[in-house]
Amino acid sequence: MTTHPPKGPTAPGTESLSQLGRQTVQPESPETAELERVPAPHKGRRYVVRFTAPEFTSLCPVTGQPDFAHIVIDYIPRDWIVESKSLxxxxxxxxxxxxxxxxxxxTIATRLVELLDPEWLRIGAYWYPRGGMPIDVFWQTGPAPDDVWIPAQDVPGYRGRG
Amino acid sequence: MTTHPPKGPTAPGTESLSQLGRQTVQPESPETAELERVPAPHKGRRYVVRFTAPEFTSLCPVTGQPDFAHIVIDYIPRDWIVESKSLxxxxxxxxxxxxxxxxxxxTIATRLVELLDPEWLRIGAYWYPRGGMPIDVFWQTGPAPDDVWIPAQDVPGYRGRG
Amino acid sequence: MTTHPPKGPTAPGTESLSQLGRQTVQPESPETAELERVPAPHKGRRYVVRFTAPEFTSLCPVTGQPDFAHIVIDYIPRDWIVESKSLxxxxxxxxxxxxxxxxxxxTIATRLVELLDPEWLRIGAYWYPRGGMPIDVFWQTGPAPDDVWIPAQDVPGYRGRG
Amino acid sequence: MTTHPPKGPTAPGTESLSQLGRQTVQPESPETAELERVPAPHKGRRYVVRFTAPEFTSLCPVTGQPDFAHIVIDYIPRDWIVESKSLxxxxxxxxxxxxxxxxxxxTIATRLVELLDPEWLRIGAYWYPRGGMPIDVFWQTGPAPDDVWIPAQDVPGYRGRG
Amino acid sequence: MTTHPPKGPTAPGTESLSQLGRQTVQPESPETAELERVPAPHKGRRYVVRFTAPEFTSLCPVTGQPDFAHIVIDYIPRDWIVESKSLxxxxxxxxxxxxxxxxxxxTIATRLVELLDPEWLRIGAYWYPRGGMPIDVFWQTGPAPDDVWIPAQDVPGYRGRG
Amino acid sequence: MTTHPPKGPTAPGTESLSQLGRQTVQPESPETAELERVPAPHKGRRYVVRFTAPEFTSLCPVTGQPDFAHIVIDYIPRDWIVESKSLxxxxxxxxxxxxxxxxxxxTIATRLVELLDPEWLRIGAYWYPRGGMPIDVFWQTGPAPDDVWIPAQDVPGYRGRG
Amino acid sequence: MTTHPPKGPTAPGTESLSQLGRQTVQPESPETAELERVPAPHKGRRYVVRFTAPEFTSLCPVTGQPDFAHIVIDYIPRDWIVESKSLxxxxxxxxxxxxxxxxxxxTIATRLVELLDPEWLRIGAYWYPRGGMPIDVFWQTGPAPDDVWIPAQDVPGYRGRG
Amino acid sequence: MTTHPPKGPTAPGTESLSQLGRQTVQPESPETAELERVPAPHKGRRYVVRFTAPEFTSLCPVTGQPDFAHIVIDYIPRDWIVESKSLxxxxxxxxxxxxxxxxxxxTIATRLVELLDPEWLRIGAYWYPRGGMPIDVFWQTGPAPDDVWIPAQDVPGYRGRG
Amino acid sequence: MTTHPPKGPTAPGTESLSQLGRQTVQPESPETAELERVPAPHKGRRYVVRFTAPEFTSLCPVTGQPDFAHIVIDYIPRDWIVESKSLxxxxxxxxxxxxxxxxxxxTIATRLVELLDPEWLRIGAYWYPRGGMPIDVFWQTGPAPDDVWIPAQDVPGYRGRG
Amino acid sequence: MTTHPPKGPTAPGTESLSQLGRQTVQPESPETAELERVPAPHKGRRYVVRFTAPEFTSLCPVTGQPDFAHIVIDYIPRDWIVESKSLxxxxxxxxxxxxxxxxxxxTIATRLVELLDPEWLRIGAYWYPRGGMPIDVFWQTGPAPDDVWIPAQDVPGYRGRG
Ligand SMILES: [Ca+2]
Ligand SMILES: [Ca+2]
Ligand SMILES: [Ca+2]
Ligand SMILES: [Ca+2]
Ligand SMILES: [Ca+2]
Ligand SMILES: [Ca+2]
Ligand SMILES: [Ca+2]
Ligand SMILES: [Ca+2]
Ligand SMILES: [Ca+2]
Ligand SMILES: [Ca+2]
Ligand SMILES: [Ca+2]
Ligand SMILES: [Ca+2]
Ligand SMILES: [Ca+2]
Ligand SMILES: [Ca+2]
Ligand SMILES: [Ca+2]
Ligand SMILES: [Ca+2]
Structure with a gap:
């Protein structure tokens, strides 16, 4: 009854992928992580892809303490989309x-821009509070195109307690 | 006391419908599903119709695992509206x-565009997280007209736990 | 101590009203319902009036089943405002x-436009789900004026369960 | 340790105030209420001041029943700001x-405009439902300036029950 | 396994900082507080940095009573970013x-503008209610640039009780 | 691939049903409505079934105005469960x-009790406000059994505006 | 088609009511207000009736300033229920x-107890903040009966700003 | 730096697992699905394990239409816990x-009870609305033990639209 | 028209108050602050009074950094209630x-217990996060009486970001 | 003006602490982390202390992938409280x-029980979804005492998307 049955690791356009549908190991650093891309479907249609990563964590470069962030990435593909497991x-x-x-x-946005050469990309990074006061960072490659639909990210602001 | 009493399956403009108000069977694939249309009421008025489908499910083409999405479709009819049961x-x-x-x-948007030839259409597809990280996809047929009212979809972002 | 004491059914501009402040009966159909208007206060000021009707109900024209909607109407009066009890x-x-x-x-919007000849009017109709999938309808008389303040309606989308 | 210690009723620019920091009585009508103003700080900076009054109440002019509203006022001062206790x-x-x-x-907006001669002012009045259907009123003195930051009021719509 | 290991107080560009990563004492007044800055990373990229301070408190200049505010600051760095512990x-x-x-x-915004000479900066100050009625203050250095992404602050309005 | 394929109107225990899986007409009054029951599955297991009806509407017996309610019914079946389409x-x-x-x-609860003879049943009826003040009604057949799990209904209270 | 048509002011058990379904005037004080009761329907069934009054307002006895409260009343009738318009x-x-x-x-609870002689009654009064700090008052006539269903009132606590 | 490094598919107590950490195929029916168990850690400690499955879907046995549910399972292990990938x-x-x-x-609860022989187990199944009216089902193996901590499931009720 | 007109500072039972309805100064420490009490109204009725203080702030005894808390106090008066301005x-x-x-x-609870000798009292102190991790403290004088109604405080837990 | 001025690292009962108010390094494993305790204040008062840790992260023992959890710990101290920085x-x-x-x-709960010998302790661990399905774990040392106030943790359940 399956009309487009799962095709396994040899599905069209995915042959070269080294991580999707395979057992993988965690890369030890951003430098050694392998970001992969596949051809964008529906060439000529300008759509937006949004990734939400609510579990991002890194270290403070001065104190070594863990930092946490909720990250949202929006982009308009040109020729490539990022393969999500590698991301x-x-x-x-x-x-x-x-x-x-x-x-x-x-840095994250820059790496994606290099890989994908997207028409447009932005990143919103919503960091957990340190000292009671969170920092958010917002960046985009350039003005958002007027004629492509890009919904607001609408991540709620930090409210303290109570 | 009913002023416009229900008219049954022979209400004006609905004679040709094969599914509305009838017992139907689930189509087995998108290709065999029959999307139907009826003439748009209030010709000359440019309004927006929004469908919300919180129960969309398909399969991953590589692993065969079920995927889930919350889908919202907005469009401005030209001559036709989609019949909602067939959708x-x-x-x-x-x-x-x-x-x-x-x-x-x-693909879903494309099929509707072919059926309806709408003045404008967009789709927002909000997929459930896989590997802790959801993907959203946003597409529209072209710039949204300035003079038609198209409210934001405002589907809340994924927040993780707790 | 009341500085502008209630004036009763003979308050200025309300003499001709047949329903406000009186016992009324439910009209049996939209055709027999009497929509009434009063002169708009603050002539020359362009303001927006919003009505919210969370208890709208009608019948499906094919199956006769009850339908329910949450309706929001915004308009900018020219010479008249609608009397709210008659609405x-x-x-x-x-x-x-x-x-x-x-x-x-x-239809609802059209009737109000005929009665009020407003500078601008829009209706948002947020219907309850049928078959798990709600329909919303959005219409306005023309482009919203740039220089009048018209807040978003911000009715939350349908979310399913859980 | 207080660096700018409280100055009492003789703080600069507040000498003429008759109500702030004093025991006052409730005025019996809008006509007898004394709205007071003080010089706007930071002349030359165009900022927005927002007042939120969730406890507004008046009477219906026809039936004498109490009405309730949640009111939000935004304005850009020119030379004066309103003293908040008098407001x-x-x-x-x-x-x-x-x-x-x-x-x-x-009327409320008009009175403030006369007192303050602001660069711009708007009022949003969100009335409690009567007959199950609330009315909101939105007015502004003119187009909102593009180069001043004026956040949306975002008062949630009325939802009925359940 | 740490790829960019914590560098301690001598990390590049942070040598001159007197407070970050050190035991510090609370400054007794805004005048004696030392705001510090570090070179902005990613020169040439125009991004927005948002600070949220839900625990701001000061005193009423007339009565000496404590006031509380939730403060949100957005800015686009030119050459400098503010060091967050000093902020x-x-x-x-x-x-x-x-x-x-x-x-x-x-005043807070002004001090930051002097320190950082940012391309653009705004402050939203959401004060707790006094007399049942909160005041918000919104200011920005000038029109928000169209081509930089600056999400709404979306701090919820005050709602009273119930 | 369907392991328990749909059985149609002759599925075990459903032969006598007159409405499920058939075209039906709206009954004109509670007296003429036919409530139907089917044998409770998993005899001997004491479980709770909850129905939520957010679209209930009736008329005021004095004024004839429409009333609306959000209704939630919980019960523990003995030998029968109610057929949901008939409900x-x-x-x-x-x-x-x-x-x-x-x-x-x-009355609604009483009719169900007569039909089902349940071990226990309760109804929560959350009516929309009239005159600004909603009424809720809560009834149960007797003390809730300690050893059956009956979650709170947790329908939010009415909050007015703002 | 109405099965129990509205009966007008002579509906059984309501003949003696002086206010329901009639034009009324606002009573000037609690002492002169006329609370009315009607026989409780479904004698022998012990149910709970909840009234929610989000628009309560009175005056401070010392300063004369208006106070506001959100009030919720629950009771189990014995022989009488309160007529809601008079309440x-x-x-x-x-x-x-x-x-x-x-x-x-x-005081409110006491008056109702005298009128209705209910099996049990409680009042929750959620006052708006004064001086930044709201007061709530909770009272009941005695222990809540174990075998009658009395859902929590669940009025959200006051949270301040941001 | 990893102190308890990942052990791979031969971690103690997991040798016999056939699905965890391996490529698996979707089972075609509940009967052919293999539920697996591992020894419960911390024997003698009575703790609760909660699974939340917001993406459950099955078919209506009469009409063949897809049904959806949000399911929450709580249990207190005796000797075994369920392996989550097999679940x-x-x-x-x-x-x-x-x-x-x-x-x-x-049925789902019964299968788990047979596999795990838990001290106690309950299931809450929150089905999506059909015909505008959702059904929830709640079952537990027996009274919840008083001395084990079992938080409420608190899945919000269905609210319709608006 | 005022039926119980404001009585001013000589209202019964308030003669001895030194702070209510007067200009006051902020006390410099808890030791010098004067907590005042008035006779409890409705002697013999056992009710609960709840104070919510969302703007509490103190200093860390080790580092001198400001701490913030949201505090909720519930008590059942015996002979006295606390005067709220002094609190x-x-x-x-x-x-x-x-x-x-x-x-x-x-300490706060202890001071109130000494002043009021209440039948019962509890305090919930919800502190803002430090180091990303908030502390809450809950204390009561003894078991809560079964027959007095004491709603849950229901202050929402801290959730981090996003 | 500080009445209990910060005492620095030699405040009573904190002399032996090795981490509070000092620069510290992240411990590399739970075994090498030093949990510290200080004498419980207010001996004889039985209060509850709640810690909320929304940023917990560990690794999957089989696949090495990061796991995330929101953790809440409640306990009633006997002689000791845990020092929060060490926790x-x-x-x-x-x-x-x-x-x-x-x-x-x-394991976390066990380590705290060994350190503190509390009268009672519980842990709620709310893990992020893996495979679309989160696990929660709830454990306590024994029945919660009836006469100590222990509010519900009320961490919201996982809801999927939309
Ligand atoms: Ca707060
Ligand atoms: Ca939005
Ligand atoms: Ca969280
Ligand atoms: Ca959902
Ligand atoms: Ca869900
Ligand atoms: Ca909005
Ligand atoms: Ca509803
Ligand atoms: Ca917004
Ligand atoms: Ca309210
Ligand atoms: Ca609850
Ligand atoms: Ca309000
Ligand atoms: Ca806050
Ligand atoms: Ca609604
Ligand atoms: Ca609760
Ligand atoms: Ca999050
Ligand atoms: Ca959904």
């Missing part, structure tokens, strides 16, 4: 990496 | 269909 | 009236 | 005043 | 400082 | 029925 | 009445 | 299985 | 006081 | 530790 492994590779909030957030 | 049956026909998130989302 | 009675008169969602929603 | 007393002076929703809302 | 200490230095809401809010 | 038709049959809130709520 | 008029009669929070809350 | 595969095996809500919910 | 001044007197969370929370 | 460091030491959810949750 997940890339993001988890920051687990033992030390960097400032502003630096870390923009 | 529901069409969406449920993806139950055993394997396709990537990006592909699946844009 | 309420008008809306409750759809209780035994059969019409499609799209038709019903635009 | 509160002004708003509570509507307690025994009879007026229609639309009238009452615009 | 926290600066904000807590208002603890025994007396100033009006409007004054206090704009 | 829905029964509830919609109150559409043109006039009764007080307290009366109407307990 | 509403009674509650609005506190509009110009001066009393402390604790006193006012318990 | 997930078991639950997804209902995808093409036809059964009534009440039956389906209790 | 507010007492709580704000902790502004420059250094004490641990556990100590500070129980 | 935070202990919890962050699980960052590179591999253990099953059930095991990890109970």
């Amino acid at each position: 997940k492994l890339y993001l988890t590779s920051f687990r033992n990496h030390g960097a400032f909030h502003e630096d870390c957030s923009v | 529901k049956l069409y969406l449920t026909s993806f139950r055993n269909h394997g396709a990537f998130h990006e592909d699946c989302s844009v | 309420k009675l008008y809306l409750t008169s759809f209780r035994n009236h059969g019409a499609f969602h799209e038709d019903c929603s635009v | 509160k007393l002004y708003l509570t002076s509507f307690r025994n005043h009879g007026a229609f929703h639309e009238d009452c809302s615009v | 926290k200490l600066y904000l807590t230095s208002f603890r025994n400082h007396g100033a009006f809401h409007e004054d206090c809010s704009v | 829905k038709l029964y509830l919609t049959s109150f559409r043109n029925h006039g009764a007080f809130h307290e009366d109407c709520s307990v | 509403k008029l009674y509650l609005t009669s506190f509009r110009n009445h001066g009393a402390f929070h604790e006193d006012c809350s318990v | 997930k595969l078991y639950l997804t095996s209902f995808r093409n299985h036809g059964a009534f809500h009440e039956d389906c919910s209790v | 507010k001044l007492y709580l704000t007197s902790f502004r420059n006081h250094g004490a641990f969370h556990e100590d500070c929370s129980v | 935070k460091l202990y919890l962050t030491s699980f960052r590179n530790h591999g253990a099953f959810h059930e095991d990890c949750s109970v």
Whole structure:
């Protein structure tokens, strides 16, 4: 009854993937993490893809304490989309990496821009409070195109207690 | 006391419908599902129709695992509106269909565009997390017209736990 | 101590009202419901009036089953405002009236436009789910004026269960 | 350790105030309420001041029944800001005043405009339901300036029960 | 396994910092608080940094009573970013400082503008109710640039009880 | 691939049903509505079944105005469970029925008790506000058994506006 | 089609009512307000009736300033239920009445107990903040019976801002 | 730096598992799904394990239409805990299985009771609305022990629209 | 029209109050703050009074950093109730006081117990996060009486970001 | 003006602490983390202390993938309370530790029980979803005492998307 039955690791356009549908190991650093891409479906249609990563964690570069963030990435593909399992492994590779909030957030976006050469991309990084006061970082590659639909990220602000 | 009493299956403009108000069977695939349309009421008025489908499910094309999405479709009719029972049956026909998130989302929109030739249409597909990280896909046929009212979809972002 | 004491049914501009401050009966259909208007206060000031009707109900024209909607109407008066008790009675008169969602929603707006000749008007009709999938209808008389303040309606989307 | 210690009723620019920091009595009507103003700090900076009054109450001019509203006022000062205690007393002076929703809302804004001659002002009045159907009124003095930051009021819509 | 191991107080660009990663004392007033800055990473990328301070408190200049606010600051760095621990200490230095809401809010923004010379900056100060009626203050250095992404602050309005 | 394929109207224990899986008409009054029951599955297991009906509507017996309620029913079956389509038709049959809130709520429960002879049953009826003040009615057949799990209904209270 | 058609002011058990379904005037004080009762339907069934009054207002007995409260009343009738329109008029009669929070809350309950002689009654009074700090008052006639279902009132606590 | 490094598929007590940490296929029916168990850690400690499955789907046994549920399972292990990947595969095996809500919910609990012989177990099944009216099913093996901590499931009730 | 007109500072039972309805100064420490009491109204009725203080702030006794808490106090009066303005001044007197969370929370309760000799009292202190991890402290004088109604405090837990 | 001025690292009962108010390093494993305790204040008063840790992370013992949890700990001290900075460091030491959810949750509680010998303690561990399905673990040392106030943890359940 399955009309488009699962095709396994040899599905069209996925032959070269080294991680999807396979047992993988956690990369130890962002440098050694392998971000992979596949051809964007529906060429000529300008759509937005949003990834939400509520479990991002890295280290403070000065004190070594763990930092946590909720990260949301929006992009409009040109020729490529990112393969999501490799993106997940890339993001988890920051687990033992030390960097400032502003630096870390923009670095992730930069790596994706290099890989995908997207028409447009933005990142919102919503960091957990330190000293009672959270930092958020927002960056995009350029003005958002007027004619593509890009919903607000609408991550709720931090409210303290009570 | 009913002023416009129910008219039954022969109400004006609905004579040709094969599914509304009848016992139907679930179509086995998107290809065999029959999407139906009826003439748009209030010709000349440019209004938006929004469908919300919180129970969409399909299969991962590589692993065969079930995927779930919350889907919202907005469109401005030209001559036709989609008959809602046939749309529901069409969406449920993806139950055993394997396709990537990006592909699946844009395919649904494409099928509706072919059927309805609407003035404008967009789809927001909000997929459940896999590996802790959800994907959303947003597409529209072109820039949203400035003079038609199109409220934000405002589907809340994924927040993890706790 | 009351500085502008209640004036009773003869308050200025309300003499001709047949329903406000009186015992009334439910009209049996939209056609027999009497929508009433009073002169708009603060002539020359362009403000928005919003009505919210969370208790709208009508009948499906094909199956005769009850349908329910949450309706929000915004308008900018020119010379008249609608008298709210008559509007309420008008809306409750759809209780035994059969019409499609799209038709019903635009019909209400049309009747108000004829009565009030407003500078601008829009209606948002948020129907309860049928078959697990709700329909919303959005219509406005034309582009919203840039220089009048018209807040978003922000009715939350349907979310399913859990 | 207080660096700018409280100065008492003779703080600069507040000498002429008759109500702030003093025992006051409730004014009996809007006409007898004394709205007071003080020079706007940070002349030349165009900022927005928002007051939220969730406890507004007046009377229905026809039936004498109490009406309730949640009111939000935004304005950009030119030379003056309103003294907040006098504003509160002004708003509570509507307690025994009879007026229609639309009238009452615009009257408050008008009085503030006369007192302050602000660069821009708007009022949102969110009335409690009567007959199951609330009315909201929105008015502003003119188009909102593009280059001043004026966040949405985002008062949630009325939802009925359940 | 740490790829960018914590570098301690001598991490590049942080040598001159006197407070980060050190035991510090609470400054007694805004005047004696030392706001510090570090070079902005990713020069040439125009991003937004948001600080949220839900625990701001100062004193009423007339009555000496404590006031509380939830404060959100957004800015686009030019050459500098503010060091966050020094910002926290600066904000807590208002603890025994007396100033009006409007004054206090704009003063904080002004101090940051002098320190950072940012491309753009805004402050939203959401004060707790006094007399049942809260005041919010919104200010920005100039029009928000169209091509940089600046999400809404979306701090919920005050709702009273019930 | 369906392991327990749909059995159609002759599935075991459903042969006598006159409404499930068939085209039906809306009953015109509670008296003429036919509530149906089927044998309870898992005899000997004491479980709770909860129905939620957010679209209940009836008429005020004095003024004839429509009333609306959100209704939740919990029960522990003994030998029978109610067939849900017949329950829905029964509830919609109150559409043109006039009764007080307290009366109407307990009447529904009574009818179910007579039909099902359940071990235990309760009804919560959450009526929309009239005159700004909603009424809720809560009734149960007797003390809730300690050893059966009956979660709270947790329908949110009415909050007015703002 | 109405099965129990509205009966007008002579419906059984309501003949003696002086206010329901009639034009009424606001009583000027609690002492002059006329609370009315009707025979409880479904004698022998022990159910709970809940009234929610989100629009209660009275005066501070010392300063004369208006106070506001959200009030919820639960009771189990013995022979009588309160007529809801008269209850509403009674509650609005506190509009110009001066009393402390604790006193006012318990007074309302006491009056109802005298009128109805209920099996059990409780009142929750949730007052708006004064001086940044709200007071709630909770009272009941005695222990809540174990075998009658009395859901929690669950009015959300006050949270301040942000 | 990993102190308890991942042990791979030969970790103590997991040798016999056939699905965890391996590529698996979706079972085609509940009967062919293999539920697996591992020895409960911390023998002698009586703790509760809660599984939440927001993506459950099965078929209506009469009409073949897809049904959806949000399911929550709580249990106190005796000697065994369920292996979570096998539980997930078991639950997804209902995808093409036809059964009534009440039956389906209790069947899942029964299967787990047979596998685990737990001290206590309960299931809450929160089904999506059909015909505008959802059904929930609640079952437990017996009275909840007083001395083990079992938090409420607190799945929000269905609210309709608006 | 005021039936119980404000009585001013000589209202019965309030003659001895030194702070209510008067200009007051902030006490500099908890030791010098004067907590005042008045006779409890409705002697013989056992009711609960709840105070919510969302703006509590004190200092860390080791580092001198500001701490913040949301505090809720419930008590059943015997002969006295606390005068609320003096309670507010007492709580704000902790502004420059250094004490641990556990100590500070129980100290406040102890002072109230000494003043009021209540039948029963409890305090919930919900502290803002430090180091990403908040502490709450809960204490009561003894078991809560079964026959007095004491609603849950239901202050929401801390959730982090996103 | 500080009445209990910060005492620095030699405050009574804190002399032996090795981590509070000092620069510390992250412990590399739970075994090497040093949990510290201080004498419980207010001996003889039985109060509850709640810690909330929304940023807990460990590794899956089989696959090495990061797991995340929101953890809440409640306990009633006997002679000791845990020093909160050492608790935070202990919890962050699980960052590179591999253990099953059930095991990890109970291990943390066990370590605290050994350190503190509390009168009573419980842990709620709310894990992020894996495979779309989260696990929660709840454990307590024994029945909760009836006469100590222990509020519900009320961590919201997982809801999927939309
Ligand atoms: Ca707060
Ligand atoms: Ca939005
Ligand atoms: Ca969290
Ligand atoms: Ca959902
Ligand atoms: Ca769900
Ligand atoms: Ca909005
Ligand atoms: Ca509802
Ligand atoms: Ca917004
Ligand atoms: Ca309210
Ligand atoms: Ca509850
Ligand atoms: Ca309000
Ligand atoms: Ca806050
Ligand atoms: Ca609604
Ligand atoms: Ca609760
Ligand atoms: Ca999160
Ligand atoms: Ca959904």
